[in-house]
Amino acid sequence: MSSKLTTAIDYFLPIKFEKEPENKRKARIVIFIFLFTCLSILAIWISSLNLENTNNFPFPIALGFTTLSAFAFKKTGSFHLSGHLLGLLVFFFLFPITIETGGLYSDDTLWLLLGPVLAFFAGNKWTGLIWSIILIAGVSYLYSLDISSPESLMKDSLIFDSNYYFTSIVFLFIMILGVIFIYENEKTKLVGELGSKRNELQKQNTLLETEVKKRTVSLEESNEQLKRSNADLEQFAYVASHDLQEPLRMVGNFVQLLEEEYSDKIDDEGKSYINFAVDGVSRMSLLIEELLQYSQLGKKGLEIIHFDLNTVVHQKTKDLSLLIKSKKAECVIQDLPRINGIPGQIGILFYNLINNALKFNTSDKPKIQISYRENSSHWIFSVADNGIGIANEYKEHIFELFKRLHRKEEYSGTGIGLSMCKKIINHHKGEIWFDSKENVGTTFHFSILKNLQEKN
């Protein structure tokens, strides 16, 4: 094929074949045949113009429509549109001939069936359906014409009388078959492509699944590791508290025993040294104990249960009764509700707050008030005292671990108590805060989530 002809043919190629060399080649052949046939028929038509056949107008229509179909096909790549054009072509081409050659009784009537068939093959089932309906309408129209003397007309059947009409039909078939062939080919290819895409997807899926499995395994591993190190930590806390206490006790006890048994040989200065030693030991012991308690706050297996807060708070005031008596303090406790929480921890919380209220109190008549209120989601408890108060500048720091605001000679303590309270309140999905005025008193407030989930 010369390059000029190729360019001419390529002009009619659907755009979507650009990326498919195989289909492009096939489509080229079809269009070549189409162009060749068009030109041949044009030549026959021109040469037969001076013949006596006057009824030759359907041919230019046929030529026009097929060319239009080719253009539509190129521009849109749509078989759908081509289907409609071909259906339209058949009706424009054959319907007038059918009327002329005897209406319902004409041989050409049967050819009308070509309309829906072409529309179906070139387009889809919907274009086929539309042209079937048009065919029924057309046939109904032919019936309504009521041509009563078919015999005379039948002899003039144009399709078989005229060479170029017949050739037109043949060429049309070639064109349509070509289009259908390419279409089918494309469809198969598409299905194949879809299949390979699906395979790829499946491969990816499998890959993803293995990846997920791998991740799950590593997650389980690190979970296991975490459990182990948690257990290690608990073991460590126990060993620390236990084994650190042991030598400490020996030091404390024997220094005291020394003082008792050899008091006549030790002078007052020596005895004051002993006091320092004993004091240091007991502070260290308290520190260890509270650290242990602090470290065990997060321990697993602590169950959230529904319990009566009154019992817990009264137990704690009983534990503190010696201090309460020595301070001549008064405790006013409102009737408290039943709440969801970890009783042991809530006990530690109240113990620390009441203990602080007593400890940091220089009033002649210390007074502690415990009360509560509630909102829709939380219980809010308050522990108020008339103690020394907390200076505003320390507001931010008092919940920090080991934070002490006073010299230990003034007020004893380890600086763990309030950080423990904070941790406990965190476990109970609440907050802890305070109002204070120096030398007037402090009120600690804390909230506890009402519907903490019971775990048992």
Add this chain to the structure above:
Amino acid sequence: MGLPIEILLVEDNEGDIILTKKAFEKGKIMNRLHVVRNGVNALDFLYQRNGYEQSSRPDLILLDLNMPKMNGQEVLENIKADENLKTIPVIVLTTSNADEDILKSYKLQASSYIRKPVDFKQFGQVIQTLQDYWFTIVKFPLKE
């Protein structure tokens, strides 16, 4: 007062043995403190065997938890499993609160727990209270 009270101290720490002896010496009640240094010897003493044939049945056992060979927990289990011995009150000596937790979790039938104190004066008071409580208030099961 009649016969001295027989006390069995099961303890491996020499320091604690001395401290306990001292504390009982200061006590008002006449007592005889027998010391064994591990769990195996404690059971030998109680069953009067392996060199302890001459031992007498104690009125009270003071038991440390952490010991070599056989720990306090096992000794306690043994005592409570024996029909004859289980009537002897056992007081468990603990070093820390953590020990108490363990004991509670094992639900052993110790009569009570004493926290070994850091302060000797305090320890003396504890032993004093213990004596008052066990020997003057609580009526012991009769010896067979």
